[in-house]
Structure formats: structure tokens, C-alpha cells
Amino acid sequence: MPHVPLRRLLTFASLPFLLLALLIPASAANAAVAPDAAVAVPAAVRSCSSATPVASRPTLNYKDTGSCVKLMQQLLLNKAYKIGASAPTGNYLSGTKAAVLLFQKNNRLVADAVVGPKTWAVLASSKTPKFTSPVYLTFDDCPSGSTSTAARTASNTTLKTARDLGMHLRLYVTGDCLKAKRFDVAYARQMGHTVCSHTNTHPELTKLTLSQIKAELQIPGLTTNCARPPYGAVNTTVRTAFSQLGYRLDLWNVDTNDWRGKTQTEVTNYVIANARPGDVVLMHMNHKAYNSSALKAIKAGLSKKSVNIK
Ligand SMILES: [Zn+2]
Structure with missing residues (x-):
């Protein structure tokens, strides 16, 4: 992504909000406090597939978007959790948040709705989930x-x-x-x-x-x-x-x-x-x-x- 000085960016204020959203991902602030140094790139920018190593998956926070959210939702669906939609949406909203909290609770993780390395690891585990x-x-x-x-x-x-x-x-x-x-x-x-x-x-x-x-x-x-x-x-x-x-x-x-x-x-x-x-x-x-x-x-x-x- 090209570097755009803030002052020039402000001159685009009349452009559709979408452009701003593209330049300043909503999760940028969240990524700064993510505990995993390997995942400094915001969730909305990083792309994930099931082949993405667990250690490279970004920490996901409520309201994040993108393919990593989609992957997380698919893993929850695979384990029979209800995410508030029948298929992954790529939007980490309230239905998904409830599923993450329940998944964390069921697996005795810290139930904070933040999908960090530990939650990703249990999500990725092929072991029969405790959930069943x-x-x-x-x-x-x-x-x-x-x-x-x-x-x-x-x-x-x-x-x-x-x-x-x-x-x-x-x-x-x-x-x-x-x-x-x-x-x-x-x-x-x-x-x-x-x-x-x-x-x-x-x-x-x-x-x-x-x-x-x-x-x-x-x-x-x-x-x-x-x-x-x-x-x-x-x-x-x-x-x-x-x-x-x-x-x-x-x-x-x-x-x-x-x-x-x-x-x-x-x-x-x-x-x-x-x-x-x-x-x-x-x-x-x-x-x-x-x-x-x-x-x-x-x-x-x-x-x-x-x-x-x-
Ligand atoms: Zn008795």
C-alpha cells in the first residue's frame, strides 16, 4: 500500500468513505496491541487460507474483517458452533463473537473474544473437540x-x-x-x-x-x-x-x-x-x-x- 501523508489524505475527504476505509484499516489500532509480534499486519490486509500456518495467522478482534476472519468462522462451523450465519462472512460481528466466547469457555481458554495464538491453535486442532x-x-x-x-x-x-x-x-x-x-x-x-x-x-x-x-x-x-x-x-x-x-x-x-x-x-x-x-x-x-x-x-x-x- 502506498504511503499517503495525512494532510494529502484529508484533501480526499469528499471521496466515498470506502476509500478511507481501504487506506486506514479499522483494525490497525487493534493490531498494535496484539500480543503476537509475528502478526503486525492488520487482519483486514493479511490473507488467510486453511494452508496458512497457525503461527502466521493474525490475532483477530471483534469487528475485524477479511479472509482470516472467514477462516476462523469456517473452523468454528466445522466444530458445530453457530456464528450467526450459515456460511463464513469475513465479518467478525456479534454472532461470531458469541461463538468465539463459547468456544473459548468450552476449551478453558481465556474467554475474551480475542482470537490469538492459543485460540487459533485449539481451533486448528483436529482432535475431537470437547464441544462434542x-x-x-x-x-x-x-x-x-x-x-x-x-x-x-x-x-x-x-x-x-x-x-x-x-x-x-x-x-x-x-x-x-x-x-x-x-x-x-x-x-x-x-x-x-x-x-x-x-x-x-x-x-x-x-x-x-x-x-x-x-x-x-x-x-x-x-x-x-x-x-x-x-x-x-x-x-x-x-x-x-x-x-x-x-x-x-x-x-x-x-x-x-x-x-x-x-x-x-x-x-x-x-x-x-x-x-x-x-x-x-x-x-x-x-x-x-x-x-x-x-x-x-x-x-x-x-x-x-x-x-x-x-
Ligand atoms: Zn444420595
């Missing part, structure tokens, strides 16, 4: 209800709604719950859900002997290969019991604390705000989110964030 991992919704304990029939009927409605929403719930029931006929294992499995042991009487397993732990984990009438220890209490003896029984030890990493008197909305909003791909969300059948409307709200909220539920 689903969120696992899990419910412990036992459905509530004034009678066992009421509890079981309400539970079955929830299980069917979940199936209709394409959700595969993981349910950790106690032997006491099954004894009281408050949960229908056969129906849950018929609806495609996974039913695991949550012990017979819900004790803290770390306080028991190996043989006591094994007796607690095995629920009469429940054939399964997975269990969740109450309170997540685990020690070496508990792990030995699991491995001797051939049970998978299932814990969680997102705790809704639904049992602390939270409302349905508080629980569902917490899940929507905090569940990221691959997370296992802990809830309880006898608290506020084990019903059709809560599951619908979670599904809708996570879908909006392009997060799948397993």
Missing part, C-alpha cells in the same frame, strides 16, 4: 410423593419426558427406594436410561468394612455394573469393593446443591449456566429438578449454548 462431549444429567436417591404409587407414577412421567427430549438420564437408586416400590427400574431402562446402585441404605461407605461395603452396593433385584457412593465418600477400601464387584465408580463434577432448598428455577438456571461439555451434573430425584418442566428448561437452555445432553 455431552453433559450427563444424573439423579440420586428416590422419587418423592405422598404414596409410593404417586412417587412411581410421577417418576415414570419424568422418565418418559426425558426419553422424548432425547435425554439419557443416569439414575442412582437406593435399595430402600426399590423396596418401597417408589421407582420402576424396568420402565426406566425401557425409556433408555441407565440405572445404577446408590447402596441399599445410603451409608457413608468409608466408615464400613470391605464386606459391609460390598453388601451395601449390591441391591437385591437390581442387576447393574455401576454405582455411586453416597456423599461421594471414597477411600481405598471403597475402591477395592467396587473393583471386586466389577462396578464402575461414578462421581460428578457439577453439584447443583438442589437439596439445599433451591427452587426449580434456581436449579435449572445453575445447570444451564455451569454445565460444560463432558460435565456430570448431580441432582436428586426427591428435589426440585426431577420433573418434566425442569428437564425441558435445561434442554432448552443448554441447546441455546449449543451444548448437548446425553
